[in-house]
Amino acid sequence: EIWDYDLVTPLDFSSFSKLTKLRVLKLEVKTFKLLSESEEAVGFMDVILPSLESLTLVGSSFEEDLMPTFQKFPRLEDLVLKNCDYLGGKMNISAQGFGRLRKLDLIMVRLNELQIEEEAMPNLME
Known part of the structure; x- marks a missing residue:
């Protein structure tokens, strides 16, 4: 869980690349951007977080449609944008x-x- 409403710099997802077994991620950050030093890394979110099953964003603002990136997570079962x-x-x-x-x-x-x-979403229950 990452909680920081005063985060000034965008969260760089490439920094998560060594967390290959991460299953649950909850982010409470004011501004959320899919930014990486390597812009190509954003397109490979399934490789960066291959085990992610649950993703929650709380209180975040974003300008881009995150769904095309989030739907690349091969094991994602729960997605919450609150x-x-x-x-x-x-x-x-x-x-x-x-x-x-x-x-x-x-x-x-x-x-x-x-x-x-x-x-889309053939297993959606809620």
Whole structure:
């Protein structure tokens, strides 16, 4: 669990690359950006956090649609975005997205639209 509402610099996910067995991650940070010294690392989140099963973001603001990146986590079963502020308006979940996701909990500020393609999230229960 990482909790820091005064975090000034964006959280760099490449710093998590050695945590290959990390299963649960809860972040309470004011500003959330998928930033890496190597921009390519953002595209390989499934390699950076291959064992991640539960991801929670609380009270974060973000400008980009995080769903295309989050749906790359091969073992993700729970995704919670609580009291998050999304400035982009629309999020998209592709047909191949979130194959193992069982729980999706979105309590969002300014999320105008969530587009879910057919066949996405086949195991969703909540």
